[in-house]
Amino acid sequence: MDILDHLEQVIAQRRNASPDESYVAKLHARGLPVIARKLGEEGVEAAVALLSGDDAELVGEAADIVFHLLVALNARGLALDDVRAELARREGVSGLAEKASRGED
Numbered sequence: 001m002d003i004l005d006h007l008e009q010v011i012a013q014r015r016n017a018s019p020d021e022s023y024v025a026k027l028h029a030r031g032l033p034v035i036a037r038k039l040g041e042e043g044v045e046a047a048v049a050l051l052s053g054d055d056a057e058l059v060g061e062a063a064d065i066v067f068h069l070l071v072a073l074n075a076r077g078l079a080l081d082d083v084r085a086e087l088a089r090r091e092g093v094s095g096l097a098e099k100a101s102r103g104e105d
């Protein structure tokens with residue numbers, strides 16, 4: 001099984017564990033605003049890592065973002081398949097053309 005699909009399953013299971021034993025459960029216990037804050041923090045940390053020139057640091061921060069994004073999707077009852085479907089819908093549509101269709105330059 002793909003690691004992302006596996007991690008999604010683990011996150012769904014750990015959600016109901018004890019917050020003392022599970023980081024996923026702890027995030028859920030703290031609520032959606034904390035999950036949102038962590039997602040934002042990880043995004044900023046990845047942006048900093050992008051400029052640092054340290055590949056290992058960037059890969060680590062990218063993994064943190066993906067993990068927290070999966071926690072966030074699960075918290076809203078959404079799944080990786082919802083993201084896959086949206087990406088498939090966008091496939092072949094240039095970002096520039098899509099933006100132009102919204103009347104933005």
Ligand SMILES: N=c1c2ncn([C@@H]3O[C@H](COP(=O)(O)OP(=O)(O)OP(=O)(O)O)[C@@H](O)[C@H]3O)c2ncn1[C@@H]1O[C@H](COP(=O)(O)O)[C@@H](O)[C@H]1O
Nearest residue numbers: 007010011014015021022023024025038041063064067068
């Ligand atoms: N992939 C991850 C993963 N990536 C990052 N993290 C945690 O995300 C946290 C956020 O990083 P920070 O540097 O912001 O940590 P922090 O300052 O201690 O966090 P806060 O106290 O601010 O919340 C760290 O504690 C990391 O260990 C993860 N925690 C868990 N997983 C996976 O989720 C599974 C279930 O984890 P538990 O729910 O803890 O059993 C694990 O087996 C792993 O496969």
